[in-house]
Amino acid sequence: MARSSLACLVACALAASGCERFVERQVESTLQRADQSLLESPALHVVLCGTGSPLPDPDRAAACTAVIAGGHFFLVDAGPGSWEQVDLANLPTGALRGVFLTHFHSDHVGDLGEAITQSWIAGRAQPLDVYGxxxxxxxxxxxxxxxxxxxxxxxxxxxxxxxxxxxxxxxxRETALGDAPNASAVVFDQDGLRVTMFAVDHEPVRPAVGYRFDWKGRSLVVSGDTRKSASVIEHAKGADLLVHEALAASFTERAVATAKRIGMERLAKLAGDIPSYHTTPREAGEVAQAAGVAHLVLSHMVPAPSNFLVRRSFQKDAESAFSGEVTLGEDGMRFLLAPE
Ligand SMILES: [Zn+2]
Ligand SMILES: [Zn+2]
Structure with a gap:
């Protein structure tokens, strides 16, 4: 317990009015914790609100990346558990303008209802725009x-x-990109913030897209779910920050073999189908290298990098193919791109 809280509890025992003031202060700070200053900032802010996958992880919500720039607040995907991370990050929830969905797997849309409802309760002044x-x-x-x-x-x-x-x-706000594997379209362009949707390769799941945010000479790209994709390389060209999914295939192969060995055939089949439409950490490094991005952030990691061995494997594999900075994303992590 913080020393100030302990002191206040002692004070509470001595004077009921002191206790009331303590509770009032706690309530006041909770009600005012949304950081409205982010909306006035000249920088582009990125907050990871979900770096996990469909696999349960007590420390990670499913896919979600928050972006704030030019007074606009967006999410890319709203996977299960992610709204709580948005709120706990003290983001200005009542100013949420929209959500960009990459595709419709449940680990990317599960908390859309919370995003719609809770931002309305927080004071959103118009219906939420949901792009996809x-x-x-x-x-x-x-x-x-x-x-x-x-x-x-x-x-x-x-x-x-x-x-x-x-x-x-x-x-x-629906946008059809057409059939070209590297198709793209600008889906938002206001106050200097431009958002481009581009096709990615998550076959057999179609459509699947990623998003690029450009703001005053700085740029962020979110891959969405994809296998290693030339379209991501093309649209991440020169980006400052690339938030890319990653699946460590060697761990998945071992999980499939183990599931077969102990007679869990159905689980082995489902797990065995997964690696072919995702990107390994090394491939994510190759994408970042080919695109010439400055900083690669791995997100949507499978398996959850919850121990030293798995974390080291993700980091080492990505760094083996990429000469820039590699970060394993964690919920609540923040990045700031100041205008050039
Ligand atoms: Zn996913
Ligand atoms: Zn998916």
């Missing part, structure tokens, strides 16, 4: 249906002046 490839309208419609009773209840309970129905829910 074809199929995003169906995902948004599904969440709208699932959340309809919640919206009705909150508007009726608090009143439309405080929980405006007009700001509830989300609007799908």
């Amino acid at each position: 490839p074809p199929g995003v309208a169906r995902v948004v419609a599904g969440f709208a249906e699932a959340l309809a009773a919640d919206v009705e209840a909150r508007v009726a309970h608090h009143g439309d002046a405080y929980m405006p129905r007009a700001a509830a829910g989300a609007v799908a």
Whole structure:
């Protein structure tokens, strides 16, 4: 227990009014912890709000990367557990402008309902924009249906002046990129922040895309889920920061062999299907090297790098192919790209 808290509890025992002031201060700091200054910052801010995968990990939510620049606050994906990380990072949740979905696997969309609902409760003034490839309208419609009773209840309970129905829910912003393997399109361009959606290769899952953010001469690229992709190399050219997925195939192969040995055939089949549509850490390093990026951040790591051996394997493999900086992403990690 912090010394100040302990001192206050002692004070509480002596005077009930001291205890009340302690509680008030705690509540006040909790209510005011959203860092609104990020919206005024001249830099592009990146916060990792989910660096895990579908595999359970007590320290990592599933896929989510927060981006703030030019007064705009976006998420790339909203995997299960990620909204809590967004909130715990003290991000200005009521200013969330939109979510860019890379594809529709559940580990990328599971918390979209929380993003839609909680940012509305935090004061979002218009429906949330949800960007994505074809199929995003169906995902948004599904969440709208699932959340309809919640919206009705909150508007009726608090009143439309405080929980405006007009700001509830989300609007799908669907972009079809066409069939070219390196197709791209600018999907947001305002106040100097440009966001480009580009095709990636997560076959047999289609469509699947990544996103590039350009802000005052600085750039961030989020790969989404993909095997090693020439399109990522092309669209990450010269990026300052590349947040790339990684799956350590050697560990997965061992998991498949073990599952077979102990008679878990179904699990062995499912796990055996996975490596072919992901990128190994070494391949992520090769992508970063070929694209000439400055800093590679691994995210969406399989297996979860929860011990020294796995962490060292990810780091070493990526560094074996990339001469720039390599970071193993962790939830809550922050990066800042100051304008040039
Ligand atoms: Zn995934
Ligand atoms: Zn996926």
